[in-house]
Amino acid sequence: MTETLKRTHLYEWHLNHGGRIVPFAGWEMPVQYATGPTQEHHATRQAAGLFDIDHMGQIEVRGSDAEAFVNQMVSYDVGLINMHEAHYAILCYQDGTCIDDLFVYKLPDPEFGFKLFLAVNASNREKDFTWLNMHARGFDVQVDDISDETYMLAFQGPKATEILDRLAEADLNAVQRFTAVQTKLFNDVPVLLGRTGYTGEDGFELFLPAKSAVQVWEGILKAGEAEGVLPIGLAARDSLRFEASMPLYGHEISAAITPLEARLGFALSLDKPFSGREALLKQKLEGPPQLLVGFEMVERGVPREHYRVLHEGVEVGHVTSGMFSPTTNRYLGMALVKSELAKVGVEIEIEIRGKPVKAKTIKRPFYVPAYRR
Amino acid sequence: MNIPADLKYTENDEWIRVDGNTGTVGISDYAQDQLSDIVFVEIIVAEGETHKKGESCATLESVKAAADIYLPVSGKILAVNESLPDKPELVNSDPYGEAWMVKIEIEDASELDGLLDAAGYQEFLAKKA
DSSP: OOOOOEEOTTHHHHHHTTOEEEEETTEEEEEEOTTOHHHHHHHHHHSOEEEEOTTSEEEEEESTTHHHHHHHHBSSOGGGOOTTBEEEEEEEOTTSOEEEEEEEEEEEETTTEEEEEEEEOGGGHHHHHHHHHHTOTTSOOEEEEOTTTEEEEEEESTTHHHHHHHHBSSOGGGSOTTBEEEEEETTTEEEEEESOOSSSSSEEEEEEEGGGHHHHHHHHHHHTTTTTOEEEOHHHHHHHHHHTTOOOBTTTBBTTBOTTTTTOGGGOOTTSOOTTHHHHHHHHHHOOSEEEEEEEESSSOOOOTTOEEEETTEEEEEEEEEEEETTTTEEEEEEEEEGGGOSTTOEEEEEETTEEEEEEEEOSOSOOOGGGO | OOOOTTOEEOTTSEEEEEETTEEEEEEOHHHHHHHOSEEEEEEOOOTTOEEOTTOEEEEEEESSOEEEEEOSSOEEEEEEOTTGGGOTTHHHHOTTTTTOOEEEEESOGGGGGGSBOHHHHHHHHHHHO
């Protein structure tokens, strides 16, 4: 069976600008451009980077039961989210493991006062949509997958807000972190700007009409040219989120890992009912069997996903993500290990090509940007 | 893609520069480009050891993959580039110069006949593309 891969509206642009295209979550996406992932990574940390993330999904929930329904589904209490705010949450199976992680936005709606807007992972879009619809019976809600008409970009880095502010009608400096503003770019392109991201840097995620994708993409790159803004591929997107210790579905969270194990307590409102809550309460009481830790290689080596983690010669877990961290100039990783070892300063070994290589557990996140220090 | 005329190449993208009976070994510009940014180099042979053609002499890791580097000829290792593991990025920036990996005393010059010259390597890459 051959799967037909989807292409974003910027596919041709990527090809014409040195983008190397790879299959990712059913899409043909640029993994890097000509300058290479390391340079893209540094450009995002030092100036700003622009990301085509249109492969990500957007789901809108409208109706008089929108809040009650979404609250039943996601781990975070949506009732705590004010208008124009966004919060990170997990969609859990009944057993407490993860269907997906997502951002929930509360936005104005002319008919119902507000609607809930979910930004979800590309690889999980259809699964999420099916799961939500399966559970919508009995609620007065309309659940729509609006991914095709909604284009998603991210603009991240210490200079991102300043540059984007020059292009936007609204005053973006006044937009608080984890809130969104509906405004216009280049005088006439309607855009929802959420002050959040997946790099550890300040910046925005942009939701705009698909037909304006090329105009906005090229406009932002041009506006930021003098400051050193670059387009960023999937490889640097991964190293940036990794340094900020943000989970990636299929790595730090999955249908085999609970949010407690992934240490995502800030995404859980265990005092309200939601799918998976009972299992999570039980796991919290008993203590999770495994927990996520950060580690640094003591001996030289590149830790990679699935490598075994050893402690005193015995297997105690596995690496979920690992790489050379460009900003800290160290070989770092995240691993799920037996809970009793999940503390800072534990000597472990990572099995690299059959050879145990010394490492030690360290504090996460590995990188904290200037604006949060 | 830079393919210097004075080197010989393998189909695994190593190059060897022959000077008398000394060979200097590294990886080609094409190889570094395909691997993307190199973040780790380990040279796994040591000065004074004797190795056969085709044996692994170094391991590279890039942001996307690990790769083994093989000796294009047999012989005694005369030197290894000890500074390369501290500066793996040299493999990207100067694959034919500072990013040499090992120097080897060529045991049997006839082994060189089995390698590609620059034109042959170019043709090999063109077919692969």
